[in-house]
Amino acid sequence: MSEANKQPQYSADSIQALEGMEHVRMRPSMYIGDIGVRGLHHLVYEVVDNSIDEALAGHCDEISVTINEDNSITTEDNGRGIPTGMHKKEGVSALEVVMTKIGAGGKFDKDSYKVSGGLHGVGVSCVNALSEQLKATVYREGKIWEQTYERGKPLAPVESVGTTDKNGTVVTFKPDPQIFQQVLEYNYETLSQRMRELSFLNKGITINLTDKRRKDEQGNDVYDKFHSEEGLKEYIRFLDDNREAIIQEVISMEGEKNGIPVEVAMIYNTSFNENLHSYVNNINTHEGGTHLSGFRRGLTTTLKKYADNSGLLDKVKVEITGDDFREGLTAIVSVKVAEPQFEGQTKTKLGNREVSAAVSQSVSEMLENYLEEHPNDAKSIVQKVILAAQARHAARKAREMVQRKTVMSGGGLPGKLSDCSEQDPTLCEVFLVEGDSAGGTAKQGRDRNFQAILPLRGKILNVEKAMQHKVFENEEIRNIYTALGVTVGTEEDSKALNLEKLRYHKIVIMCDADVDGSHISTLILTFFFRYMKELIESGYIYIATPPLYLVKKGAKKSYAWDDDQRDRLQQEYGAGSSVQRYKGLGEMNAEQLWDTTMNPEMRTLRRVTIDNGGEADRIFSMLMGDEVPPRREFIEKNAIYANIDA
Numbered sequence: 001m002s003e004a005n006k007q008p009q010y011s012a013d014s015i016q017a018l019e020g021m022e023h024v025r026m027r028p029s030m031y032i033g034d035i036g037v038r039g040l041h042h043l044v045y046e047v048v049d050n051s052i053d054e055a056l057a058g059h060c061d062e063i064s065v066t067i068n069e070d071n072s073i074t075t076e077d078n079g080r081g082i083p084t085g086m087h088k089k090e091g092v093s094a095l096e097v098v099m100t101k102i103g104a105g106g107k108f109d110k111d112s113y114k115v116s117g118g119l120h121g122v123g124v125s126c127v128n129a130l131s132e133q134l135k136a137t138v139y140r141e142g143k144i145w146e147q148t149y150e151r152g153k154p155l156a157p158v159e160s161v162g163t164t165d166k167n168g169t170v171v172t173f174k175p176d177p178q179i180f181q182q183v184l185e186y187n188y189e190t191l192s193q194r195m196r197e198l199s200f201l202n203k204g205i206t207i208n209l210t211d212k213r214r215k216d217e218q219g220n221d222v223y224d225k226f227h228s229e230e231g232l233k234e235y236i237r238f239l240d241d242n243r244e245a246i247i248q249e250v251i252s253m254e255g256e257k258n259g260i261p262v263e264v265a266m267i268y269n270t271s272f273n274e275n276l277h278s279y280v281n282n283i284n285t286h287e288g289g290t291h292l293s294g295f296r297r298g299l300t301t302t303l304k305k306y307a308d309n310s311g312l313l314d315k316v317k318v319e320i321t322g323d324d325f326r327e328g329l330t331a332i333v334s335v336k337v338a339e340p341q342f343e344g345q346t347k348t349k350l351g352n353r354e355v356s357a358a359v360s361q362s363v364s365e366m367l368e369n370y371l372e373e374h375p376n377d378a379k380s381i382v383q384k385v386i387l388a389a390q391a392r393h394a395a396r397k398a399r400e401m402v403q404r405k406t407v408m409s410g411g412g413l414p415g416k417l418s419d420c421s422e423q424d425p426t427l428c429e430v431f432l433v434e435g436d437s438a439g440g441t442a443k444q445g446r447d448r449n450f451q452a453i454l455p456l457r458g459k460i461l462n463v464e465k466a467m468q469h470k471v472f473e474n475e476e477i478r479n480i481y482t483a484l485g486v487t488v489g490t491e492e493d494s495k496a497l498n499l500e501k502l503r504y505h506k507i508v509i510m511c512d513a514d515v516d517g518s519h520i521s522t523l524i525l526t527f528f529f530r531y532m533k534e535l536i537e538s539g540y541i542y543i544a545t546p547p548l549y550l551v552k553k554g555a556k557k558s559y560a561w562d563d564d565q566r567d568r569l570q571q572e573y574g575a576g577s578s579v580q581r582y583k584g585l586g587e588m589n590a591e592q593l594w595d596t597t598m599n600p601e602m603r604t605l606r607r608v609t610i611d612n613g614g615e616a617d618r619i620f621s622m623l624m625g626d627e628v629p630p631r632r633e634f635i636e637k638n639a640i641y642a643n644i645d646a
């Protein structure tokens with residue numbers, strides 16, 4: 001937006017509007033983040049955010065999103081409908097202004113309860129500018145109104161096409177292939193995760209999601225309905241589905257402090273992980289900010305006070321610090337802020353100072369009440385905190401050993417690491433390889449200039465079920481820390497990472513392409529997710545994709561990564577071709593491994609990304625936690641689950 005404002009200011013507003021739309025097409029990433037998968041999906045969120053705003057204003061309770069057969073999207077809501085009357089200043093229908101003027105997406109009436117949603121809060125006009133075609137239909141005050149646009153330009157004035165007793169807005173848009181050159185296909189999972197999240201964050205609203213491209217067993221369109229009566233409380237239960245709670249119910253509050261709507265829900269479970277999710281205006285604030293620090297402060301002071309007064313700490317020798325109060329805690333903080341200031345690398349850190357006290361006070365009140373009314377739960381929580389403090393003291397020793405080894409450069413590298421000669425981390429890669437034998441092959445096959453190999457023995461520790469000190473004591477995990485050059489832990493936050501000395505900017509997990517291999521990848525990813533999340537968020541973690549088959553005939557040979565490819569190759573080669581199935585990396589020789597999996601010119605690396613933190617957390621706790629049954633099946637179905645971009 002700010003760039004757009006730096007454009008020359010013309011006196012006629014209509015010219016400015018055109019300029020704005022042109023600018024969106026010229027620099028789409030400035031408005032929707034990127035022009036890849038994320039940006040494509042962002043278009044949907046942008047329109048839905050407007051419908052959610054209608055719901056928050058109390059005028060809408062049902063939203064439907066449909067992926068059409070041609071990958072266009074239709075969204076429908078039963079809100080007031082975009083106003084269609086003549087816009088005095090612009091001299092055209094307000095609908096046309098909303099759809100074609102950048103920044104006009106907001107409501108005209110200032111008093112309405114408006115929170116600007118959307119990562120960039122840019123409005124539907126942006127979606128219009130980036131669509132090959134868009135059609136808006138408005139049901140309002142007895143009439144049906146329509147206007148169609150191409151790449152943001154109206155094809156005709158707004159027209160009344162009939163009468164109705166409904167109210168609401170329907171928008172159908174087809175993303176412009178000139179803009180979205182890499183992907184035009186919508187991912188149902190991605191949309192459904194976001195719609196589910198929105199339904200938890202905005203209780204009472206029904207969100208329907210339909211995929212017309214796919215049918216279920218009965219021949220109906222694939223469909224989900226999201227509706228939450230209890231909001232964040234239900235969200236917590238959903239997140240902790242695979243964990244065992246140590247208290248009776250989800251602790252929650254909802255209210256307004258200093259004019260800021262605050263909602264909080266939390267529970268304690270038997271795990272050792274801290275699992276906090278924070279939102280501002282329905283946007284996930286990955287980097288936290290003032291609302292999250294307010295939550296932490298409120299939690300710590302209230303629990304500390306309660307524990308001190310309860311006498312439960314009388315015989316406890318260890319000192320209790322901030323993160324002891326958050327071990328085994330799953331919590332969600334959601335605030336609505338009129339003019340949010342976003343900071344941080346990915347602009348997902350809330351900067352508004354006033355929010356901190358609002359959240360902290362809300363949390364204190366909520367917790368004081370709960371502890372008062374549930375003395376048994378209060379005792380369970382305090383005992384859990386004490387255990388955490390004791391374990392942390394044990395962990396510190398182990399951690400300091402990691403530290404000491406890591407800090408000593410050169411001589412401190414693990415013996416099993418075959419390092420590369422290049423020193424510039426941005427050019428260096430390290431392959432984490434399952435097993436010593438595959439490690440040996442990789443070592444022969446690599447380009448030693450920039451590729452390092454770290455073999456890992458067998459299955460690495462399942463960190464989902466281990467206490468912190470066990471994790472830091474584990475040899476394979478210590479080797480990973482030392483090889484990467486990452487130091488860990490401060491007194492405030494025992495898992496805080498120092499990435500300044502990170503030695504490789506590509507960290508590649510290379511495992512067999514079978515069930516065991518994907519289980520090992522999963523264990524390694526779980527470790528990164530729980531202990532080195534920043535590495536995933538910075539885009540440093542990759543998964544190698546070794547081929548499944550070698551198809552040969554005479555001197556000709558090709559590799560295949562799936563059954564279809566194999567069949568096509570066999571057909572191409574004709575009679576007399578032979579197929580070798582690679583059961584593991586170990587069956588490939590060094591040259592084959594280089595050609596197929598390690599050579600940057602030929603290989604496919606899949607970058608691991610986290611689209612949705614809550615979903616990722618749920619999946620890891622399901623895969624690696626205590627509830628066994630759903631797990632095996634899941635691993636077998638989805639070799640690797642995290643959202644992975646090609």
Ligand code: 0RA
Binds near residue numbers: 054081105107108169
């Ligand atoms: C401008 C003003 C008002 C509502 C909307 C836009 C609006 C936009 C979208 C986009 C999708 N669904 C929508 N619903 C409403 C305020 C309406 C009024 O004051 O009557």
